[in-house]
Amino acid sequence: MDRGLMILMVLIIITAFVFGFINSYSTGIQPGYFEKAEAPAYGVGGDLIGAGMDDEFQEYLKALDLEEDDE
């Protein structure tokens, strides 16, 4: 590969990293933190939200016999 191109790529990577770092440093946003309410976290798709709250779990909660809320 052309040497000039290699140098350019390295420069772009370093610049991008510094830009990202400064941005994160000044805004306080850390990697892994999402402001979007519909993005719960890594590894959990929005369309899967609540998929596991099945009948068995509802029965389990009922069996805990906690007082009902007034709200």
Add this chain to the structure above:
Amino acid sequence: MGKKLVMMFVIVTFLMSFAGLSYAATWANPELLLSAKELKSKIGNSDWVLLDCRKLKDYAKGHIPGAISVGKQCKKALRDKTSRVWRDTSKYEKLFSKIGIGNDTHVVIYGEHIKSDTMKDTTVAFWILEYLGHDKVHVLNGGIDAWINEGYSQDNKPTILGAKTFKANVVQNRYASTDEMIDVATGKTKGIQVIDARTGKEFKGADQRSLRAGRFPNTTINVSHKDTFDQTKDLETGKMKDNGFISYDRVADFYKSLDKNKRTVTFCQTGTRSTLTYLELRLLGFKDAANWDESWRVYGSHYNDYPIENVQWFDFNRVRKAEKKLKKTEKKLKELEEKLAALSPEAEGKK
């Protein structure tokens, strides 16, 4: 050579003194508070249980893998409708046994602060378990935000654990009763330190949440529970805001004037926010920390028999005015709804 050795000795001693200082400046009971990294290393151990204290809908969206939920936020699930602990401890025994918490189980409790304000649910559960004599309770510092910030994955499938046996061994001095506090207020009992964890406005009586507002007599200090959280810059307003994490330096500074060997009781409006103060006192090593469960909700509702400093009576006239305004708004809203219904295609079709 000799000079060099002496110099090296001086430098090493100097550095070590700093190391010693930083080591000393930590919690007296650090095991009560876990970081996300520490929690991660515990996941999978059969004698460790994670309790999610947020609302069910938040648990359903995503939770720390393996965490259990009792179906509602802990401050509601673990107390009666007046926000007081169940005096019948067998109810706790049944509940904790059913959800898989035994006397040998380490319980890690977590909530979330910024969006759902459930860090105090975490500390309510912490205080109740300690009151019941459970000595293996831990709080995840920063709640689920700490977990997310580390980039760890979440799960959205609920966890149901096998039942265990939980027997309560109530530690009575972790509970402060209204009778005990009346004796403090009247000066009958001396030597008890009282921390008012309400806001400055509530402390002054400007924010009225009971029949009577004001200061509890013989209060030692007023430290709003929110102030003790670490502060970070809010991206929308640019102002500093509490973030749900606690750290030694900040917390210790608030209570530095207190004596750790004296009985120290904390309270707020419902004994909920003050459970954070209770956790902080336990972390700092206060020997006899307690939460006043009934707090100001009960104390301030008595019309004239409990002493209050700078007493402010609840302004019912203000409520009446607000009620009138609300009725006017409701009327306007109804009129607008009727106008909107008249403009709908169905209404147009009928014409």
